[in-house]
Amino acid sequence: IIGITVSKTDNFSQWYQEVVLKAEMIEYYTEISGFFIMRPATMHIWNTIRKWFQERIEALGVEETSFPMFLSQKSLEKEKDHVEGFAPELAWVTKAGDKDLEVPVAVRPTSEAVMYPYYSKWIRSHRDLPLRLNQWNSVVRWEAKQTTPFLRAREFLWQEGHTAHLTEQLAGEEVLQILELYAGIYEQLLAVPVVRGRKTEAEKFAGGYYTTTVEGYIPSNGRGIQGATSHCLGQNFSKMFDITVEDPNEKGKHINVWQNSWGLSTRVIGVMVMIHGDDKGLVLPPRIAKIQSILIPVGLTAKMTAEDKEKHLKHLDEIFFTLKKAGIRTEVDLREGYTPAWKFNDWELKGVPLRLEFGPKDAAKDVVSYARRDTGEKGTIPLAELTAKVPELLETIQQDMYNKAEAAYRAHRLQITKWDDVVPALDAKNVVIIPHCLVPACEDKVKELTAGRADDAAENAPEGHKAPSMGMKSLCIPFEQPEGLVKGETKCLSPECTRLAEQWCMFGRSY
Ligand SMILES: O=C(C[C@H]1NCCC[C@H]1O)Cn1cnc2c(c1=O)CCCC2
Numbered sequence: 434i435i436g437i438t439v440s441k442t443d444n445f446s447q448w449y450q451e452v453v454l455k456a457e458m459i460e461y462y463t464e465i466s467g468f469f470i471m472r473p474a475t476m477h478i479w480n481t482i483r484k485w486f487q488e489r490i491e492a493l494g495v496e497e498t499s500f501p502m503f504l505s506q507k508s509l510e511k512e513k514d515h516v517e518g519f520a521p522e523l524a525w526v527t528k529a530g531d532k533d534l535e536v537p538v539a540v541r542p543t544s545e546a547v548m549y550p551y552y553s554k555w556i557r558s559h560r561d562l563p564l565r566l567n568q569w570n571s572v573v574r575w576e577a578k579q580t581t582p583f584l585r586a587r588e589f590l591w592q593e594g595h596t597a598h599l600t601e602q603l604a605g606e607e608v609l610q611i612l613e614l615y616a617g618i619y620e621q622l623l624a625v626p627v628v629r630g631r632k633t634e635a636e637k638f639a640g641g642y643y644t645t646t647v648e649g650y651i652p653s654n655g656r657g658i659q660g661a662t663s664h665c666l667g668q669n670f671s672k673m674f675d676i677t678v679e680d681p682n683e684k685g686k687h688i689n690v691w692q693n694s695w696g697l698s699t700r701v702i703g704v705m706v707m708i709h710g711d712d713k714g715l716v717l718p719p720r721i722a723k724i725q726s727i728l729i730p731v732g733l734t735a736k737m738t739a740e741d742k743e744k745h746l747k748h749l750d751e752i753f754f755t756l757k758k759a760g761i762r763t764e765v766d767l768r769e770g771y772t773p774a775w776k777f778n779d780w781e782l783k784g785v786p787l788r789l790e791f792g793p794k795d796a797a798k799d800v801v802s803y804a805r806r807d808t809g810e811k812g813t814i815p816l817a818e819l820t821a822k823v824p825e826l827l828e829t830i831q832q833d834m835y836n837k838a839e840a841a842y843r844a845h846r847l848q849i850t851k852w853d854d855v856v857p858a859l860d861a862k863n864v865v866i867i868p869h870c871l872v873p874a875c876e877d878k879v880k881e882l883t884a885g886r887a888d889d890a891a892e893n894a895p896e897g898h899k900a901p902s903m904g905m906k907s908l909c910i911p912f913e914q915p916e917g918l919v920k921g922e923t924k925c926l927s928p929e930c931t932r933l934a935e936q937w938c939m940f941g942r943s944y
């Protein structure tokens with residue numbers, strides 16, 4: 434095999450593309466650009482996430498639904514206030530066979546407009562509330578920007594939850610319950626730390642009331658990345674789509690319901706790859722790895738008698754079944770004609786968290802040798818202790834991977850109170866938390882002020898001159914607010930703003 438040909442630090446974007454390809458997670462769909470094939474290694478991760486999330490939303494009372502993937506011009510009109518925002522990303526079907534469709538239909542980029550005319554029909558009385566439906570599907574957004582596997586694709590898998598409640602308070606409770614589940618997917622399954630917070634007015638879902646979000650951090654380029662969002666839509670959509678109930682306290686009076694919508698997509702897999710991967714390839718957190726440990730025979734040389742070899746492989750089988758019985762997702766690599774070293778590289782490339790080697794020397798000492806994929810640490814485990822030690826070691830790997838990523842995020846999340854420290858912090862691959870007025874126009878200004886200057890000489894520099902670095906965007910208003918912001922006294926940090934600061938706001942260059 435040829436492994437990864439570039440180092441993660443030298444060429445992060447090429448490193449990423451090679452890892453997802455060579456770890457057999459993705460295949461480029463070369464027929465049409467912007468689409469990717471997701472292979473078994475990816476689907477195992479997605480299905481593990483789906484099982485974990487599905488079980489928990491069912492416990493909350495959310496039911497499953499499946500709506501058509503097409504939406505009509507008419508229902509799109511209802512959302513006209515922000516349709517123009519995303520019209521360029523809509524894919525349209527205009528023909529069936531050789532016949533033009535009377536009315537073209539759009540492929541869903543999200544399903545509010547598909548679902549809410551039926552919410553209006555189904556929700557009559559407050560006894561119909563809360564209505565809570567979720568669907569697992571794919572959506573299409575014809576991105577104009579450069580696409581990349583998992584992070585930005587023209588079609589992606591996600592779940593979209595759409596709920597309706599009697600009051601703002603009931604809706605608000607659910608928004609946070611779901612956000613906490615999103616944080617759980619990142620932190621407990623993917624070993625990825627996230628900051629929980631609220632999007633600013635400028636960055637929230639335009640059609641909504643407020644957006645809560647989990648924000649990730651990519652150490653390799655110091656960028657923030659939106660992990661998943663849980664929106665309170667307020668009564669905006671129930672007014673657009675006439676979703677009302679009779680006021681239980683006042684006959685004849687009608688109330689527009691309070692709605693939420695929440696989504697998490699296969700983007701989460703890309704975040705996990707970027708954070709944990711290394712120059713040997715993918716590094717998988719054990720809880721989501723299809724193969725948690727790979728058992729490889731070593732030291733089977735030609736000078737071994739057939740009988741001894743037979744005996745050794747039988748012993749290997751016993752180890753394999755011991756691990757299976759202990760619930761470990763284990764495979765044995767008995768491929769003929771490949772050296773142990775070749776096999777080691779292959780499984781490291783695929784991110785298997787734990788390698789187990791078993792040779793005559795190990796057999797003589799009644800041990801199995803191991804090598805951790807995350808730290809490379811090697812050691813031995815007595816055969817008699819496999820059932821206890823291997824699950825323990827896998828849990829240690831999971832926790833260590835999380836702790837390492839959490840420390841990196843914490844070290845690169847800088848609280849800044851002097852404007853001149855901001856750009857140097859961004860250039861040193863940090864995200865920043867600053868006192869901010871939260872006014873959209875001020876945010877735009879901050880983005881401009883922090884965009885790296887393409888120095889004048891660069892304007893007509895020969896091709897390939899480093900492009901100006903992007904300005905920083907607001908990522909979220911962290912729920913956990915640092916100390917030190919005195920309301921009515923602390924000023925917004927932007928040098929071009931004279932307003933008072935409202936809250937600490939996390940900013941960063943971002944995806
Ligand atoms: O999709 C949402 C809101 C909501 N949709 C349901 C899942 C949760 C949440 O993402 C916001 N949004 C983002 N991006 C786009 C659209 C859009 O509505 C519609 C057109 C294409 C681009």
Ligand SMILES: [Mg+2]
Pocket residue numbers: 574
């Ligand atoms: Mg988009």
